[in-house]
Amino acid sequence: FDEVIVDTATKRKQYPRKIAECVIKTMKAQHE
Template identity: 65%
Template sequence: FDELIVETATKRKQWPKKILMHAIQTMKAEQE
């Protein structure tokens, strides 16, 4: 349970940034 909490919390912290990076790349590519 503890490992699951830490894993989920880490994902919550890191994954939005990763997803955002891809979204920004897509938007930039579209702009270009």
């Protein structure tokens, strides 16, 4: 349970930024 909590919380901390980076990259590529 503890591992699941840490794993979920870590994703919540890191993934939004990673997803945002991907979205920005996609936007830039589309623009180009």
